Amino acid sequence: MSAVSASTSETVVTYEGRWRRRLYPIVMHAVMLTAVFLVTFPLIYALILSTQDSGIGSLRPGTAIVENFRGAWARAEMALLIRNTLVVALAVAFGKIMLSIMGAYALIYFRVRGGMILLAVVMLTHLLPLPVRIVPTYDLLTELGWVDTFKGLTIPFFASATGLLLFQQFFRTVPTDLADAARVDGAGPFRFLISILIPVSRTNIGALFLIEFVYMWNQYLWPLIVANSVRTRQVQIGIKQLVATDAVIEWGILTAGAITVIVPPLIVLLVLQRSLMSGLSSSTEDF
């Protein structure tokens, strides 16, 4: 590191100094603003189109925004689909958080014979993403009578190697004194878990909630196969229906539907962004 700072100070002559203090930040702001604009432009364009009568396609906002959103919500039964997707995303997020905390707690705070093998079994989920077992998993759902049910859309997703590793890693960093003190105070394993361990894990819980909520909200393939009726249909498939209903795509209505679907995960991202960032930074340290 010392070599770095030495050579930096060498180059700070008058010209370099002014460049560094005045112009450089302005130029970099301009560069970054352009980048943000380019990355965000497709969404802005979609927003503009959601205000227009279909088929215009100019950059001038129109006056049909209410009609377009009404149209999208009516045609895709958006209110019901949002409810359905919320049920699935929240159930899986909470289910995964609960199961991974339970598993990591068992592995770190108890003596588990064969713990490594049990951990390895859960880790196998990384090797077996849905496409690798999709036909037999669907058959299994048929046998269980879970096709077109919320059980079928959620329970197969509950096990989480990601969450288990995340909490296992985190629990290792929790000072041993905490658990010792709890034991001396006469707290049983459940009291310790609920009143100490879970509260100190809230950043990791927030990070995992964000990841799983967004993941489930954006599910496409599994709901396409499993949720065959509007009773369980998920938002992404609702968008597919807006695309597929007409020979001529009504862009105003389609973009209104798409924007509706983007909003919930975007809110979750904004609220929990900090948790995710600090969860990621601490977990990437041991790479």
Place this chain on the structure above:
Amino acid sequence: MNTVFPNRILPYLLLAPSVILVLVFFIYPAAQSVELSLYRVNRVRDVQVYVGLENFQRLFESDNYINSLTVSAKFTVAVVAAALTISLALAVGASLPIRGFGIYRTLLIWTYALSPAIAGVIWALLTDPAIGLLTDVFNAVGINFNWRQGKDDALIFLIMAATWKILGYDILFFLAGLKNIPHEVLEAAALDGANSWTRFWRMVLPLLRPTILFLLIMNTLYASFETFGLIDITTQGGPGRATSLLIYELYQDGFKSSSRIGLASAQSLVLLGIVATLTFIQYRFISRRTFYQ
């Protein structure tokens, strides 16, 4: 080790739900994938003939499947290369120690919340042959772009949409990786005129190596599997079979035809081979950490 509580049965009860779910919904179906790949079998299962490795042989003798492998490889390489390059540049930019730059760290990660299907809708709009704004731009510089009819155009269209969607995720991880790099290193790499490029390569990039390797694997998995919704909502594998990636072929054979269950299962195992290779690389060269989704 901080083993504190003496209970003997409790830990097994805590682990049981996870282990049972993995056995029932992961290992048992995966074993069945292996079994089914050795049979000629239809959806209702009234025909079930053991055929050994015939399904694999059919697969690799099929022009369509070879085409799908080629298209998937092109798509994946393009998406991974474009996404990593762009997101690394943007993340390094947003990490510069300049006042007011914190806002870019928020404004650049939002595509993380987007689904591939929605990304498809938005890019279909941007590049619509009739009303697309980008189509006009392309026309203005003399490029005729029509992804609904041109085979190469269709693949390029998917690459653009898929790359755009994953930028948020990649930038998020690069920002997290860059957070661990001292400010002076970044500043020195960004500032000093002629030397900055060399400094970036020599000092910043090596420190980001683990993040890059991790994202390389995650983006490959994303391009291979998560882009199903993007394809299904836009090109549906066409025109012809120009954008029928492996995951789309699998869906077609497994769920859109009634007699190709064995063939679909063989395809599942090909995908397992790809995942296994990536997982091996990840464990070998990175660590046990994974953020899968």
